[in-house]
Amino acid sequence: MKRVLVGLLALLGLALAQTTLRVGVLLPLSGVSSVSGKAALNGIQLAADQVNAGGKVKLELVTADDGTDPAKAVPALTKLMTVDKVDIVIGGLASGVTYALSGPIKQYKPLFLCIGAASSVVENAFSGYDQFFHYHPWDYHNVAAALDFFKSLYSQGARKVAILYEDGPFGSAGIKIYQEQLQKAGYAVQAEPFKTGSGNFTAILTRFKAFKPDILYWIGYDVDALPISTQVRQVGLAPKLVYGAPPSWPVGFDKNPLSSDVVGMTAWLPSVSNTESRKFSAAYKKQYGEITDEYMAPMGYTIVLSLAKAAEAAGSADKDKIAEALAKVRMDTPFGPLAFKPSDTGKTQYQGFDSSIWLQFQYLGGTRRPVFPKSVAARPLRYPGSY
Amino acid sequence: MRLVGLILGLVLVFPVFPLGRWQAFTLDTAQFAFIVTVLALSWDLLARTGQLSLAQGAFFGLGAYAAGLSAPALGTIGGLLLGAAVAALSSLLLGLATLRLQGIYFAIATLAFSEVMRTLVLKAEFTGGATGLPVAPAFGGSWVLGGYYLAAAVLVLGVLTSLWVGRSRLSYAQAAARQGEAVARVLGVAVVRVKLLSFLLSSALAGLAGGVYAMKTLFLSPYDAFGLGRAVEALVIPIFGGLYTTLGPLLGGLLLVALETWLRLEIKDGYLVVYGLILILAILFMPKGLVGLWRARGKTAKEDRNA
Numbered sequence: 001m002k003r004v005l006v007g008l009l010a011l012l013g014l015a016l017a018q019t020t021l022r023v024g025v026l027l028p029l030s031g032v033s034s035v036s037g038k039a040a041l042n043g044i045q046l047a048a049d050q051v052n053a054g055g056k057v058k059l060e061l062v063t064a065d066d067g068t069d070p071a072k073a074v075p076a077l078t079k080l081m082t083v084d085k086v087d088i089v090i091g092g093l094a095s096g097v098t099y100a101l102s103g104p105i106k107q108y109k110p111l112f113l114c115i116g117a118a119s120s121v122v123e124n125a126f127s128g129y130d131q132f133f134h135y136h137p138w139d140y141h142n143v144a145a146a147l148d149f150f151k152s153l154y155s156q157g158a159r160k161v162a163i164l165y166e167d168g169p170f171g172s173a174g175i176k177i178y179q180e181q182l183q184k185a186g187y188a189v190q191a192e193p194f195k196t197g198s199g200n201f202t203a204i205l206t207r208f209k210a211f212k213p214d215i216l217y218w219i220g221y222d223v224d225a226l227p228i229s230t231q232v233r234q235v236g237l238a239p240k241l242v243y244g245a246p247p248s249w250p251v252g253f254d255k256n257p258l259s260s261d262v263v264g265m266t267a268w269l270p271s272v273s274n275t276e277s278r279k280f281s282a283a284y285k286k287q288y289g290e291i292t293d294e295y296m297a298p299m300g301y302t303i304v305l306s307l308a309k310a311a312e313a314a315g316s317a318d319k320d321k322i323a324e325a326l327a328k329v330r331m332d333t334p335f336g337p338l339a340f341k342p343s344d345t346g347k348t349q350y351q352g353f354d355s356s357i358w359l360q361f362q363y364l365g366g367t368r369r370p371v372f373p374k375s376v377a378a379r380p381l382r383y384p385g386s387y
Numbered sequence: 388m389r390l391v392g393l394i395l396g397l398v399l400v401f402p403v404f405p406l407g408r409w410q411a412f413t414l415d416t417a418q419f420a421f422i423v424t425v426l427a428l429s430w431d432l433l434a435r436t437g438q439l440s441l442a443q444g445a446f447f448g449l450g451a452y453a454a455g456l457s458a459p460a461l462g463t464i465g466g467l468l469l470g471a472a473v474a475a476l477s478s479l480l481l482g483l484a485t486l487r488l489q490g491i492y493f494a495i496a497t498l499a500f501s502e503v504m505r506t507l508v509l510k511a512e513f514t515g516g517a518t519g520l521p522v523a524p525a526f527g528g529s530w531v532l533g534g535y536y537l538a539a540a541v542l543v544l545g546v547l548t549s550l551w552v553g554r555s556r557l558s559y560a561q562a563a564a565r566q567g568e569a570v571a572r573v574l575g576v577a578v579v580r581v582k583l584l585s586f587l588l589s590s591a592l593a594g595l596a597g598g599v600y601a602m603k604t605l606f607l608s609p610y611d612a613f614g615l616g617r618a619v620e621a622l623v624i625p626i627f628g629g630l631y632t633t634l635g636p637l638l639g640g641l642l643l644v645a646l647e648t649w650l651r652l653e654i655k656d657g658y659l660v661v662y663g664l665i666l667i668l669a670i671l672f673m674p675k676g677l678v679g680l681w682r683a684r685g686k687t688a689k690e691d692r693n694a
Contacts, residue, residue, distance in 0.1 A: 030659060065651060070604035070611065071422075075415040075648070082411040096519055099606035103524060121518055121606075167509065168610055172517035 019311045020058040021322075023048075023304075024080035024110070026091030026101075031068025033094045035248050036296040040115055043280075043300030044090060046287050051308040059308065062086055066093075070100035077101055081108040087319040088113065090303055093296070095119035102126055111319040111326075113303050115296065118142060119173065120345075127347040131323050135303055135352035137267075138343060139174055145358030146245070146265060147181050149372050153215065154186055156383055158240065162213035163191040164204060164228070166220040170247065171196070175219070196220050199227045205235045217243045222250040229258040232387050240384035248294060259363040261385030267357045268295040268334055269368055271378060277334035293368070298334040306331060306338060326350070388550075391634055394641070395546060398539050402532055414535050416648050418603055421538040422596045424640025425545040426617065427624035429592035431636045432552060434625065436582045437565030439490070442481065442497035443593050443621040445504040446474040448612035450594025451601040452514055455522035458602070463525045463537070467598040474594025475587050477504075482586040486579055489568070498615075505613035519608040522601045538599050545592050549633040552588065561585060562631075593621075627669055629678025638677050 025044055028037035041063065048059045062084045066073035080086050081104070088111045092098035098117035102125035105112050114122075114134045118141075126132040137145075150161070161182055165171035175191060182189050190211045192204045201224075208216070216239040218228050225244060232242060243263045253259045270281045270291045280298050285291050310326035311317070327350055330339050335357040340350040360372035364379055371381040398421070406413055430443050450470035458466030485496040508514045515521075526533040552558055560581040563571035571578050601607050628639020646665065650658040673680050 029656060063655070065655060067651075070606065071419045071600070072651070074604065075412055075419065078415045079412040079652075083408050085408070096606055096608045096611060099519065099521065100604040103528070103605050119518065121521065125521065125606075167506070168517065170517075172509065 018056060018058050019315065019317050020060065021088060021307070021311055021317055022060045022062065022084070022086045023307070024077075024084060024086035024089040024091070025061050025063045026066050026073065026077055026080060026089055027063070027115075028068040028093055028097070029063075029065040031066075033068045033247075036116070036294060037066075037068075037093055039292055039294035040093060040296040040300035042284070042288060042292070043297035043302075044304050046280075046283055046297075047301040047304035047308075049287070050283065051304065054308075057308045057311045059304065066091065066097050068094050068097060070097055073097045073101055074104055077104050077108075081110060087111060087317075088307065088322070090115060090300070090307075092117045092122070095122050098122050099125050102129075105129065105132075111323050113307060115299055115303060123343060123345065123347050130349060131319070132348055133323075133326060133340060133350040133352065134343070134348055135299060135338075137353050137355055137357060138351070140344065141353075141355035142265075142358065143174060143177055143181060145355040146178070147185065148355075149265075149360045150182060150187070150215075151185055152372065153241065153383065158214040159186070160188045160190075160211060160213045161215045161217055162208040162211055162239070163189060164201065164208075164216065164218040164220070165191060165193055166196040166224065167193040168196060170221070171219040194220070194224075197223045199223075201228055201231045202235055205231055205237050209235060209237055213237075213239050215239055215241045215243055217245070219245045222246050222248050222253075225250050225253055225262075226256070226258065229256075229262060229387075233258075237387075239387060242385065242387050254363055254366050254368060259366075261362060261364070261382050261387060263360055263362045263371070263381070263385075264368075265358055265360055266293075266295055266368075267353075267359070268298050269293065269359070269361060269370060271368070272334065272359070272370065272376065273378075274332070274334065274336065276332045280334045295335075302333040302335065302338065305333070391546060391550070391637060394637060395543055398542060401539075402535060414532075416644065418535055418538040418599075420641050420644035421542040422600050422603070423620060423624065423644055424637060425541050425596040425599075426593055426621045427628070427636035427640045428545040428549050428633070429589045429596065430621040431625040431630065431632075432549060432589040432592070433582075433585050434622075435552070435558065435561040435565060435631045436585050437489070437568070438486070438582060438586075439494045439622070440497045440586075440589070441494050441615070441618045441622075442478075442500050443589075444613055444615060444618035445497075445501040446478060446590040446593035447597035447600070447617055447621075448508065448607075448609070449477055449504060450474040450597030451522075451607055451612045452508060452520065452597075453594070454598030455520050455601040455607055456513070458523055463527075463533075463602065466602075467537075467541075467595055470598035470601075471591040471594040474597070475591040478586045478590030479583070482583045486582045486586065498618075501613060501615065501618065505609050508613065509609040514609075515607075517609070519606055522605050522607060524605060525599075525602040534599075534603050537602070541592075541595050541599050544595070546633055546637060548588060548592060549636070552585075553633055557581065557584065565631075623666065625676070627666065627673075627676055629676030629681075632678050634681075635676050635678040642677070 028034050051057050051059050064076040090113045092114040093116035095117045111131045116136050118139045165175050179189050306329050310322050310329050314321040314325040327340050342349050343351040359370050359376050361368040362371045369379045370376045433440050453473040454466040454470035457469045481500050525537050560576045563576050564578045624639040625636040629635025650662050
């Protein structure tokens with residue numbers, strides 16, 4: 001009888017010591033960003049299961065679809081705040097939608113853990129909001145990371161860049177900055193827009209032939225990867241490097257011989273050899289039966305683990321105390337070390353990652369291999385590549 | 388007519404309904420429902436002449452951008468009126484060039500117009516281009532229910548315009564143009580002028596809806612504001628509710644947004660499949676829309692009473 005009582009008291013003590021958090025997760029599970037949104041949700045769920053199994057913090061996730069559409073995202077956030085009564089929201093993947101959420105976020109004042117939204121417009125919108133934690137690098141970090149790579153190519157003799165960019169917000173938003181920065185780095189640049197999904201690039205690529213570019217740099221979507229790779233060969237452009245920058249690469253592209261030597265940028269690859277990355281990959285495979293290449297999955301995972309760590313340190317479910325603890329969190333993640341500091345412009349107070357998480361990879365032997373910077377390179381860059 | 392009045396009455400008193408914790412969510416959803424419904428009402432105004440427009444998304448986007456850009460200088464109402472005026476003016480120019488076209492040719496011309504407008508806004512620097520345009524909230528965000536009543540006021544205006552057109556001589560001219568343009572001309576109907584006037588009213592309403600949308604979402608991007616999806620939504624709602632009526636788009640808009648929201652909450656992943664199936668079934672089995680069903684039942688009941 002005594003033992004039973006002691007056991008019950010121990011259980012009661014454990015339950016009282018456990019911090020329970022109700023967390024809203026607002027991601028694009030439909031619409032154009034749904035691939036990244038679903039990957040992020042997988043990572044979030046994986047981390048939440050691990051945290052709940054740990055017993056110190058209990059996370060209750062309330063998931064909502066923002067539809068990659070402000071008209072759906074705003075009511076969905078309102079519901080999370082007023083009906084589901086969450087104090088903490090993980091979300092904000094697409095920049096436009098996140099901007100639209102800035103009004104209601106400031107109205108309801110949740111602790112907002114932002115997973116994506118790289119546009120500086122979002123940085124301006126959340127300027128002065130002290131419960132905004134932005135994990136993803138800002139767009140100027142992305143530009144800086146790509147430029148570092150291009151500078152290293154310059155030292156290898158590259159002088160001309162032909163840029164092929166899709167005419168939508170994704171391809172066009174930073175194009176002027178890229179052009180200016182590349183010219184500043186000593187490159188001659190020729191840029192042409194295209195309509196994503198059109199499938200026909202021969203006219204533009206033929207025009208590029210006269211320019212004789214060393215690098216063909218394309219900014220578009222996964223659907224454009226294969227036609228560009230095919231038609232570069234078809235027109236005999238023969239650049240020394242094909243550099244692609246889609247938000248996600250087509251499924252199975254690595255197994256296609258046309259992907260050989262193509263270079264791209266990502267924040268994470270399963271082959272990144274740090275302890276947290278390996279732990280994440282193994283846990284992901286165990287839970288979902290496959291390995292993901294989408295870096296939004298470890299990003300979601302990182303956010304939840306950092307939140308749990310902060311809640312544990314705060315010893316409370318109070319969002320202000322958790323925010324205070326989160327600001328002090330230092331932890332290793334699949335992307336490397338995480339610690340919050342003010343953004344480079346000083347507009348927001350809590351910026352997680354910067355340009356250092358970006359890495360350049362090359363499709364080599366049917367797999368993406370990190371090739372730049374040297375600190376993460378698994379193989380030397382094949383330059384000039386064979387296209 | 389009584390049902391239209393009842394719906395508008397409910398719209399006006401909706402914020403005082405005791406909805407408890409669901410109140411903020413339903414008010415937000417209702418605002419977007421009102422905006423979409425006005426867009427559907429605006430599309431129907433032109434459809435009454437027999438023209439199928441795919442430019443409603445463009446007028447919506449033009450109104451949204453014009454209102455967003457001018458509101459800091461002109462204020463909320465001034466910005467919205469300018470948005471409506473810009474949309475109306477562009478429809479006048481488009482209409483003068485294309486309203487002699489019919490059927491699919493007119494639809495293609497309006498689709499091309501949408502693409503041109505989207506590209507222009509995408510490339511222009513003063514619109515924020517591909518980066519997008521931040522927009523100030525209605526009335527500077529100082530009035531909590533300001534956004535709701537603004538959307539409600541535009542809905543009331545849309546409904547009144549639709550009713551007015553439906554009861555005016557213009558509706559006979561519209562019906563004549565729709566049923567046979569050549570015959571209408573013989574009867575003395577100035578077909579192009581009728582279409583132009585309908586196009587003007589239709590685009591002004593769409594522009595007004597766009598302005599309210601901009602002040603609710605606080606951010607515009609060319610792909611969102613000028614999306615083809617919006618043009619398709621504008622024509623699906625009147626088909627679902629009942630073409631060439633006021634009640635059809637009004638009922639259709641409110642019900643479809645409510646249905647989509649409910650499905651998203653209940654089914655989550657894959658709700659669009661169910662939503663699409665419901666739409667297909669509705670179009671197959673209710674060719675005259677909700678209003679047609681309503682009228683058919685009313686007719687049957689009357690016949691039963693007379694028998």
